Amino acid sequence: MTTTTDLLSRLTDATAGSAREGTDLDAVDGLRPRWVVSPADTEGVAAVLRTAHDEGLAVVPTGSGTKLGWGAPPQRLDILLQLGRLDALVDHAAGDLVAVVGAGRRLDDLQGDLSSAGQWLAVDPARRGTVGGLVATADTGPTRLVHGPVRDLVIGATVVRADGVVAHAGGRVVKNVAGYDLSKLLTGSFGTLGVLTQVAVRLHPVPEASRWVVVTVPSAQHARELVQGVVHSQLVMTGCELERPAGGVAQLAVRIDGIAAAVPARADAAVEMLGGGAEQLAQAPSWWGCDPGEDGDVRLKVTHEIASVDRLLAAVDDVSQQTGVPLDVRGSVGVGTVSVALRGRPDEAAVVAVVDGLRRRSPEVGGTVVVRDADPATRRRLDVWGPVGGLDLMRRVKDRLDPGRVLAPGRFVGGI
Numbered sequence: 001m002t003t004t005t006d007l008l009s010r011l012t013d014a015t016a017g018s019a020r021e022g023t024d025l026d027a028v029d030g031l032r033p034r035w036v037v038s039p040a041d042t043e044g045v046a047a048v049l050r051t052a053h054d055e056g057l058a059v060v061p062t063g064s065g066t067k068l069g070w071g072a073p074p075q076r077l078d079i080l081l082q083l084g085r086l087d088a089l090v091d092h093a094a095g096d097l098v099a100v101v102g103a104g105r106r107l108d109d110l111q112g113d114l115s116s117a118g119q120w121l122a123v124d125p126a127r128r129g130t131v132g133g134l135v136a137t138a139d140t141g142p143t144r145l146v147h148g149p150v151r152d153l154v155i156g157a158t159v160v161r162a163d164g165v166v167a168h169a170g171g172r173v174v175k176n177v178a179g180y181d182l183s184k185l186l187t188g189s190f191g192t193l194g195v196l197t198q199v200a201v202r203l204h205p206v207p208e209a210s211r212w213v214v215v216t217v218p219s220a221q222h223a224r225e226l227v228q229g230v231v232h233s234q235l236v237m238t239g240c241e242l243e244r245p246a247g248g249v250a251q252l253a254v255r256i257d258g259i260a261a262a263v264p265a266r267a268d269a270a271v272e273m274l275g276g277g278a279e280q281l282a283q284a285p286s287w288w289g290c291d292p293g294e295d296g297d298v299r300l301k302v303t304h305e306i307a308s309v310d311r312l313l314a315a316v317d318d319v320s321q322q323t324g325v326p327l328d329v330r331g332s333v334g335v336g337t338v339s340v341a342l343r344g345r346p347d348e349a350a351v352v353a354v355v356d357g358l359r360r361r362s363p364e365v366g367g368t369v370v371v372r373d374a375d376p377a378t379r380r381r382l383d384v385w386g387p388v389g390g391l392d393l394m395r396r397v398k399d400r401l402d403p404g405r406v407l408a409p410g411r412f413v414g415g416i
C-alpha cells in the first residue's frame with residue numbers, strides 16, 4: 001500500500017519540489033485537498049496525473065482560482081493542481097494572428113503581451129483569470145456578439161489526459177482547424193475532461209476607435225424591438241448589452257469599433273436606429289461587461305432566445321414578485337446570455353425558489369438557468385446545471401476520457 005509519505009514524495013518528484021500538504025486556505029468548496037502541487041511544465045502535470053490515476057486520487061486543476069466556485073462542488077478532492085507556473089507566452093505569430101500560451105498565463109498579462117503588436121484575444125470576461133480557466137469555463141462577455149464564443153477562438157491545445165498521457169489537439173495556424181478537436185471539447189468542460197497546459201488562440205486587431213451608444217429602454221417590449229432591430233441591421237456592432245437593476249430603469253448599449261475615420265458615422269447611425277434620447281459615449285458605461293450585483297451575491301447565468309428578451313424580463317419580474325427577491329439583470333442580450341443577481345442576501349429557500357421559478361419559465365424564453373456564484377452549501381443543495389440535453393453522450397465522453405473519475409468528479413452536468 002502506498003503511504004501518505006510515499007505519495008508526497010512521488011508528487012514532490014513529479015513537480016521538482018513544488019508539492020506540499022494542503023491547508024484550510026487551499027479548500028475548494030469546503031474540501032481541503034490533501035496535497036497542493038505546482039508543476040512547472042506539461043511533463044510535471046502528466047506525472048501528477050499518472051500518480052493520481054494509479055492511486056485513485058481526485059484532482060482539481062486551477063489557474064488563478066477566480067472561478068473555482070463555479071459548477072457543482074466536486075465530490076472528492078485529493079490534489080489541487082495549480083497551473084500558475086505554466087505562464088509562458090510560447091509564441092506570438094503576429095503575422096498569422098495566432099498566439100500559443102501557457103494555460104496558467106493570466107489573461108490580462110496576455111493582453112499586455114499582444115498589445116505591442118496592436119492585437120488582442122477577443123474576449124472580455126467579467127472576471128480576471130488565466131487563459132486555461134477562461135477556456136475551461138467558456139466564459140465570455142460582450143464581444144462574443146462579433147468574435148464568437150471561446151471555442152471559436154481556440155485553435156489548438158496541449159492537454160494532459162486523466163491517465164497522464166499528453167495529447168496535442170488542433171493546430172497553430174487557423175487554416176489547419178478541421179473536424180473533431182479535443183481542445184473544443186475541453187472548452188466549457190470545467191476541468192472534468194483533461195488538463196489544458198498550452199493553448200493556441202486566434203487573435204484580432206485592437207480596434208483603432210470605439211464608441212458606445214446608450215439608450216434608456218422604457219419597457220420589456222421596447223427592449224425586444226430594439227434588440228431585434230440592431231441584431232438584424234447592417235450595423236456591425238461588437239456588443240449589444242442590457243442593464244436593468246432591480247426596480248430600476250433599463251438601458252441598452254451597443255459598441256461600435258473600427259477605423260477612426262469610420263466610427264463616428266457608424267455611431268451616428270446607431271443613435272438614429274436606437275432613437276428616443278440615445279447618446280454616444282467615448283467610454284464604456286460603468287456597467288459594461290461587468291457582472292451585476294456585488295461580491296457575495298448569488299448570480300445565475302440565464303440564456304434565452306434573442307427574440308425573447310421581453311419574455312425573459314417578464315419572467316424575471318414575475319419571479320421577483322413571487323419570491324420577494326430583487327433581481328438585477330445585466331448582460332449580452334445580443335447573444336442571448338445574461339447574468340441575474342439576487343440582491344439583499346436572500347436565504348437558501350428563497351434562492352431555491354428563484355432558481356425553480358426561472359427554470360419553470362425557461363421553455364417560454366428558450367433558454368437555461370445555471371447557478372454560477374453561490375456558496376458551496378447552496379450549490380450542493382441545488383442542481384447547479386439544471387436540465388440539459390445530450391447527457392448520455394456527455395457521460396460516454398467522460399467515461400472514455402476519465403473512467404476513473406480523477407478529474408473534478410461531480411463538477412459538471414449530471415454529476416460528471
Ligand SMILES: Cc1cc2nc3c(=O)[nH]c(=O)nc-3n(C[C@H](O)[C@H](O)[C@H](O)COP(=O)(O)OP(=O)(O)OC[C@H]3O[C@@H](n4cnc5c(N)ncnc54)[C@H](O)[C@@H]3O)c2cc1C
Pocket residue numbers: 137138139149150151184185186187188189190192193368369370385386387388393394395397398412413416
Ligand atoms: C462530459 C462532456 C462532454 C462533452 N461533450 C461534447 C460533445 O459531445 N460535443 C460538443 O460539441 N461539446 C461537448 N463538450 C464540450 C462543451 O459542452 C462545449 O465546449 C460547449 O459547446 C461550450 O459551450 P459554450 O462555449 O457555449 O459555453 P457555455 O454556454 O458558457 O457553457 C459552459 C458549459 O456549461 C455547460 N452546461 C451544462 N449544463 C448547462 C445548462 N443547463 N445550461 C447551459 N450550459 C450548460 C455547457 O455544455 C458548457 O460545457 C463536452 C463537455 C463535457 C464536460
